[in-house]
Amino acid sequence: MEDLFEEVDELLEEGQSLEAYQLLESGSSNKMSEKDKVGWLYRSAMACYTKACTEDVNKSRLEWLRKAHDHALEAHKLNGSNVDVLSVLCSATGKLAEDSNIYDKIKLGFEFLNYLNEAIALQADSYEFLHMRGRLAYQVSTLGTTERTIARAIGCLPQTSLQQALEDLLAADNASPEEIENVFFIGKTYDAMGDYKNAEIYLNKVLTIESDPDCLVEQEYIEEAKEILNGSNYSKDS
Numbered sequence: 480m481e482d483l484f485e486e487v488d489e490l491l492e493e494g495q496s497l498e499a500y501q502l503l504e505s506g507s508s509n510k511m512s513e514k515d516k517v518g519w520l521y522r523s524a525m526a527c528y529t530k531a532c533t534e535d536v537n538k539s540r541l542e543w544l545r546k547a548h549d550h551a552l553e554a555h556k557l558n559g560s561n562v563d564v565l566s567v568l569c570s571a572t573g574k575l576a577e578d579s580n581i582y583d584k585i586k587l588g589f590e591f592l593n594y595l596n597e598a599i600a601l602q603a604d605s606y607e608f609l610h611m612r613g614r615l616a617y618q619v620s621t622l623g624t625t626e627r628t629i630a631r632a633i634g635c636l637p638q639t640s641l642q643q644a645l646e647d648l649l650a651a652d653n654a655s656p657e658e659i660e661n662v663f664f665i666g667k668t669y670d671a672m673g674d675y676k677n678a679e680i681y682l683n684k685v686l687t688i689e690s691d692p693d694c695l696v697e698q699e700y701i702e703e704a705k706e707i708l709n710g711s712n713y714s715k716d717s
Contacts, residue, residue: 480506480515487522491529494693500526513557517564520554524567528574532696536578540695544578547571555594565598566607573611574696577618585630591615592637606655610664613647617668620644644668659688663700667707675712682708 483506490499503523511519524547531543551568558564572594576587592615598608616639622630630636648665652658666681685704690697707713 480511480518484518484522487526491522491525494529494691496526496529496533500530517554517558517561520550520557521561521564521567524548524551524554524564524571528567528571531571531574532694535695536699541575541578544571544575548575559597560601562598562602562605565594565601566605569594569598569608569611573614581626581629585626585633588615588618588630589634604654606651606658606661609647609651609654610658610661613644613651613661613668614664615639616644616647617641617664617671621671641668641672645672657684657688659685659690659697659700662688663704666704670707670712679708679713 483502487499487502490496490502500523503519503526507519527543527547527550531540531547534540534543547567548571551564551571554561554564555568569591572587572591576584576591579587591611595608595611595615598605599612602608615637619637619639620641622636627636645665645668648661648668651661652665655661662681663685666678666685669675669678669681682704685700690701692698
């Protein structure tokens with residue numbers, strides 16, 4: 480399996496997620512060791528998640544995110560302490576929650592929180608987990624009335640605030656600067672707090688950071704940043 484994994488890793492590094500997934504599918508075997516099975520599932524989850532980010536939300540993005548979630552969850556059940564597996568499981572579940580309908584958004588949000596708590600217990604200073612915790616705090620703090628009602632019917636909302644969101648997102652930025660998704664959410668958090676001066680700084684950064692033209696998710700961040708900056712709270716030369 481090592482040769483297969485090396486070839487898949489190269490394809491993922493080159494952004495060829497579909498080719499990587501197809502190669503993994505062709506190399507699937509019921510006779511794999513548990514270690515190889517975890518490696519196969521992890522790479523399958525990564526390939527599906529990366530592929531999802533290149534797809535339109537109204538087309539096949541959710542399908543690929545569900546595949547990523549299912550592969551990562553199966554790997555997590557085999558090895559609950561693998562941080563890389565937890566990272567892609569959190570990423571897939573969190574993005575699936577963001578892009579789903581209201582009920583699924585809330586349900587998946589609680590599932591995401593469970594995985595995130597496990598991940599933070601293993602590696603609290605990770606960029607990925609700081610970003611995800613800050614992003615979750617932002618999402619919870621900005622829930623609408625209908626979403627809050629549904630959430631309370633399903634479970635207990637975590638106690639959080641925009642200030643906590645900002646602290647985690649800034650810590651993530653310190654750990655790994657210029658990550659477009661993190662800079663975007665810092666800007667959105669400042670905007671939600673009414674700090675338009677700092678929001679403008681970070682939202683303008685989103686427009687200048689190098690992005691992947693094939694990643695529709697990153698392009699959506701850029702378009703939303705432009706929309707916010709075109710609002711009445713910002714100067715028109717932004």
